[in-house]
Amino acid sequence: MRIGLFVTCLVDLMRPRIGFATLKLLESAGCEVIVPETQTCCGQPAWNSGDAPGAVALAKKTIAEFEGFDYVVSPSGSCGDQIRTEYPGMFAEEPEWRDRATALASRTYELTDFLVTVLKVDSVPGDxxxxxxxxxxxxxxRSMGIKKQPRALLAKLKGVTLKEMNGCEECCGFGGTFSVKFGEVSAAIAERKCDNILASGAHAVVGGDLGCLLNIEGKLRRMGDETTQVLHVAEVLAGRV
Amino acid sequence: MEIKSMHFKANASAKLADVVLQRNLKSSKGKFVAKRAEAIKDLDDFEGTRDAAAAIRNKVIDNLDLWLERFERKALDTGAKVLWAKDGAEVCRLVVEIARKHGVTKVTKSKSMLSEEAGLNHALEAAGIQPVETDLGEYILQVDNNEPPSHIIAPAVHKSLDDVADLFHKVHGTPRKTDIPALTREAREVLRGHFLSAGMGLSGGNFLVAETGSVALVTNEGNGRMVTTIPKVHVVITGIEKVIPTLEDLSTLMRLLPRSATGQSISNYFSILTGVKKPEEHDGPEHLYFVLVDSGRADVVGGDFHEMLRCIRCGACMNHCPVYQTIGGHAYGWVYPGPMGSVLTPLYAGIENAIDLPHAATLCNQCGVVCPVKIPLPDLLRKLREKQTERGLRPLTERIGLRLWAWVAQQPRLYALGASVGARYLKWLAGDTDRIRLLPTAPEWSLGRDFPAPQGKTFRELYAARQTRTKEST
Incomplete structure (x- = not known):
């Protein structure tokens, strides 16, 4: 099984170790993983900012880079969703591209969903x-149905106890460019999320999207919390990389 | 109503700094959410009911002219008069004309968001006719210097019990009290006289039923019945998109509206009003007018945003919106706040008058998943952003920045270089710490939080190095 790893621009720039953790999880489950070196960004920032031509150009680039693989896997529900849900609708007037986008969309997965739904892994290497x-x-x-998958995988780690916070499904306030266009509002929403995280008493908050995690970590630290770890689920599941 | 949506950002900032409002928002947060979540459990097939409701609304919107004509014919048969208004100014003119024709000097009002759109109270006052809001929330706002509503079904939700206690003490000249039933009784005592002396009652309409020419009203306080049955004249003001085909359709929609709005299986009062008082009847108006209002709705039909016309005004989107719940409704600057308002305001009041609103959302889609008629609100917000870009309405720096970024992202080698430089620059900003206190490239980020430091090298650099090592070792 040949997997194309879509690293995401944010992991590339900020947290390479999440990319390596993803590699380790897929490879330890027996996958052949290829990282196309020309990949950049799925185009979501352009799409969500109203720059459709820019987004379409990046979608075509990503489709061409990844359509040769059996599956595309990404350590992000947000970028994965862009490919799976948004791409097919971007080519109303280009039926050939629409077909290619639709074919790619059906083979694109968020990491934890892929591990649980497709690979049906029995164990993960983390400690x-x-x-x-x-x-x-x-x-x-809300778009890809990622809810039980990361929890099922975390439950495979003996040392991990999951303690749900209040409002775990509520937005953290990141919202991509929203976080820099409306910084004050964004940070105020993040504060509510962080209050819930702190009230849970957990050692670490874990999530599947780096954007949210940067927002949460930045807010926790500004609030004076120096101890709560903020981790991507791939890091927890993979252990040392 | 005067639009202030272009000041959204400054308004939002002020609302975040408003300690009393923040306390009120925190205490009201989640109440509607929890009640709705409980109420929808009653339905065997909530998702199927949502689909059915969306289909009913689509059926009407797809042939709106035909359904309106059918409604008009039926309504005329029942003795009502049907008037058409193209905009708010025409609403005001028609209502004032009706009042003058019947010699009315006082109008009692049940809730109508369209009268807010039209600025009707102001027009009535200017014509020497006294409007009296009788919905408790609307009454509170009217006696508080005509403050605008901050929520479509709970107009005074931004106020606390203490705020209302102070207000009633001041305007009624009564001893201050904080007992809710006592406060309500006090408002009722004031309103009772108005109910009995008003020459005309004015209401909105939750639905217009084409099959019977009726208006359906969903209320919780009983004021709607007083307004629509005691005075000799009843005027219904509502948007042209509110028509639905049959009473059967009404029952489907009513399974969703109160549950989505307040978490009630049915509202305290639900009225279906048809025609004028018949000779053998004891109450009801002698004259019934429907003022059916376009105000931008017809332009939305058949376009990119036609799904928005399905909206049944339940308020679930704002109750679940992280942005609305953080800043309240007034910051949005017009009649409709929250996600539905951020779509409607640009459509009805001009896209150029509400530049920020479509962007004032994290696109978390909490609104989309709770909408009883499945309006894809985040998609519509995103499409509005596209329209803004197409029309060159976004700031030049933002447009150039985005274009430049999208172009660079199409040049893998240039992009890789940019990312390497960027990662090192951010690492340098953080120094030996794990965070950046002030992000010079995006100062807005730093207003309320730090920016975590990057690792320093990009994934692609580290991965290339690893591939080289692997090759060397084999």
């Missing part, structure tokens, strides 16, 4: 010990 609380990121949860 994290502690209490964690899970933040459900919006696109993954």
């Amino acid at each position: 994290y010990e502690g209490t964690v609380t899970y933040h459900d990121s919006c696109s993954g949860l």
Whole structure:
């Protein structure tokens, strides 16, 4: 099984270790993983900012880079959703591209969904010990149906206890460019999320999208919390990379 | 109503700094959400009911002219008069004319968001006719210097019990009290006289039923019945999109509206009003007028945003919206706040007058998943952003920045170089710490939070190095 790893621009720039954790999880499950080196961004920032031509150009680029694989896997529900849900609708007037987008969409998965739904993994290599609380990121949860998958995988780690926070399905306030266009509102929403994280008493907040995690970590630290770890689910599941 | 949506950002900032409002928002947060979640459990097939409701609304919107004509014919048969208004100014003119024709000097009002759109109270006052709001929330706002509503079904939700206690003490000249039933009784005592002395009652309409020419009203306080049955004249003001085909359709929609709005299986009062008082009847108006209002709705039919016309005004989108719940409804600057308002305001009041609103959302889609008629609100917000870009309405720096970024992202080698430089620059900003306190490239981010430091090298650099090592070792 040949997997194309869509790293995401944010992991590339900010947290390469999430990319390596994803690689480890897929490879330890027996997949052949290829990382197309020309990949950049799925185009979501352009799409969500109203720049349709820019988004379409990046979608075509991504489709061409990844359509040769059996599956495309990404450590992000947000980027995965862009490919799976948004791409097919972007080519109303280009039926050939629409077909290619639709074919790619049906083979595109968020990491935890892929591990649970397609690979049906029995175990994961991680060795994290502690209490964690899970933040459900919006696109993954409401568009891709990512809810049980990360929890099922975390349950395979003996040292991990999951303690749900209040409002785990509520938005953290990131919203991509929203976070820099309406910084004050965005940070105020993040504060409510962080209050719930802190009230859960967990050692770490875990999530599946780096954008949300950067927002949450930045807010926790500004609020004076120095101890709560903020981790991508791939890091927890993969252990040391 | 005067539009202030272009000041959204400054308004939002002020609302975040408003300690009393923030306390009120926190205490009301989640009440409607929890009640709705409980109420929808009653339905065997909630999703199927949502689909059916959306289909009913689509059926009407797809042939709106035909359904309106059918409604008009039926309504005329029942003795009502049907008037058409193209905009708010025409609403005001028609209502004032009706009032003058019947020699009316006082009008009692049940809730109508369209009268807010039209600025009707102001027009009535200017014509020497006294409007009296009788919905408790609307009454509170009217006696508080005509403050605009901040929510479509709970207009005074931004106020606390203490706020209302102070207000009633001041305007009624009564001893201050904080007992809710006592406060309600006090408002009722004031309103009772108005109910009995008004020459005309004015209501909105939740639905217009084409089959029978009726208007359906969903209320919780009973004021709707007083307004629509005691005075000799009843005027219904509602948008042209509110028509539905049959009473059967009404029952489907009513399974969803109160549950989505307030978490009630049925509202305290639900009225279906048909025609004028018949000779053998004891109450009801002698004159019934429907003022059916376009105000931008017809332009939405058949276009990119036609799905928005399905809206049944339940308020679930704003009750679940993280942005609305953080800043309240007034910051949005016009009649309709929250996600539905951020779509409707640009459509009805001009896209150029509400530049920020379509962007004032995280696109979390909490609104989309709770909408009883399945309006894809985030998609519509995104499409509005596209329209803004097409019309060159976004700031030049933003447009250039986005174009430049999208172009670079299409050049893999240039992009890789940019990312490497960017990662090192951010790492340098963080110094030996794990965070950046002030992000010079995006200062807005830093207003309320830090920016975590990057690792320093990009994934592609580290992965290329690893591939090289692997090759060397084999």
